Amino acid sequence: MPTTRIGGRAIDVNDEGFLTEYSQWDENLAPILAGYAGVEDLTDEHWKVLRFLRADYPARKETATLRRVASVGGFDMKELFRLFPGKPAKKMAYIAGLPKPKGCV
Amino acid sequence: MTDTVDTPIIPDFGDSRPAASRPAAEPSSAARTSAKPADFTAPSREDSGPRKICFVASKGNLDTAYPALIMANAALGEGVETHIFFTFWGFDLITERTMDSIKFTMLGNTAMHLPMAPSMPLWAGMGAIPGMTKLTTTMMKKQFDELEIPGVREMLDIIVASGGHLWGCQLSYDMNGLSRSDLYEGVEDIISASDFIELSEGGQIVFT
Numbered sequence: 001m002p003t004t005r006i007g008g009r010a011i012d013v014n015d016e017g018f019l020t021e022y023s024q025w026d027e028n029l030a031p032i033l034a035g036y037a038g039v040e041d042l043t044d045e046h047w048k049v050l051r052f053l054r055a056d057y058p059a060r061k062e063t064a065t066l067r068r069v070a071s072v073g074g075f076d077m078k079e080l081f082r083l084f085p086g087k088p089a090k091k092m093a094y095i096a097g098l099p100k101p102k103g104c105v
Numbered sequence: 106m107t108d109t110v111d112t113p114i115i116p117d118f119g120d121s122r123p124a125a126s127r128p129a130a131e132p133s134s135a136a137r138t139s140a141k142p143a144d145f146t147a148p149s150r151e152d153s154g155p156r157k158i159c160f161v162a163s164k165g166n167l168d169t170a171y172p173a174l175i176m177a178n179a180a181l182g183e184g185v186e187t188h189i190f191f192t193f194w195g196f197d198l199i200t201e202r203t204m205d206s207i208k209f210t211m212l213g214n215t216a217m218h219l220p221m222a223p224s225m226p227l228w229a230g231m232g233a234i235p236g237m238t239k240l241t242t243t244m245m246k247k248q249f250d251e252l253e254i255p256g257v258r259e260m261l262d263i264i265v266a267s268g269g270h271l272w273g274c275q276l277s278y279d280m281n282g283l284s285r286s287d288l289y290e291g292v293e294d295i296i297s298a299s300d301f302i303e304l305s306e307g308g309q310i311v312f313t
Contacts, residue, residue: 017114077266086184
């Protein structure tokens with residue numbers, strides 16, 4: 001597993017670039033990761049989703065899928081596609097410093 | 106053992122940067138390219154335009170209905186333009202009267218075995234016993250629930266909310282003697298086979 005430098009810090013990532021250490025992420029890192037993922041401006045709406053993902057992860061040890069974010073987090077699916085356009089599940093996981101979601105649905 | 110890389114490794118989100126500047130997976134893709142004949146040029150995403158995928162959903166059993174729905178949902182999550190064309194028994198998935206009671210039968214399935222005991226095959230003919238289809242349907246739905254896989258209607262709701270396009274087959278619609286009010290509201294239109302061939306131009310077609 002490589003270590004990369006993001007925001008002046010050493011960060012452990014997997015070969016694809018997803019962060020591998022839950023504790024290495026903090027809210028200062030998110031805007032930088034968002035920039036890499038093509039999400040230019042993190043609004044309050046983005047933060048609500050990111051905080052849900054961060055809170056959901058520790059107990060399950062698995063990143064929430066898009067459907068889980070919508071059904072358990074109570075977010076509107078269309079909104080999620082608008083906030084994180086293109087590949088929403090991957091983008092939100094990356095910005096939240098979590099592994100790529102594995103679930104099929 | 107640990108490599109430190111100063112340039113950040115960024116996952117391929119498919120939309121933000123041109124292929125040439127993507128830092129991910131360089132060694133492996135270079136290795137693959139060098140193994141090809143010298144004149145081989147792989148078409149790139151930039152050459153072919155954005156990806157598009159069209160599923161033909163032709164089956165109306167519970168187990169055979171899901172592949173198109175699950176793959177369509179996955180394709181949308183990957184930012185791929187996605188269409189599903191419902192035809193023949195697949196039309197039941199977008200018909201209000203039938204879509205919430207899609208069933209699973211053992212009959213005709215030689216791969217039949219108990220989910221937790223794959224070494225114990227079941228004779229598919231047992232599916233003919235009255236009540237067996239109800240039982241096996243309940244069992245399969247329970248397994249889906251445990252894995253948090255939604256039912257047909259909710260799968261379609263998610264697909265539509267994610268920007269997927271649902272189309273009904275004209276012939277199946279006519280054969281079933283239906284009107285538009287009989288259909289799931291997310292269906293965009295009833296179209297002919299020729300219309301489907303036209304709209305799938307430039308896309309990948311997956312028959313299920």
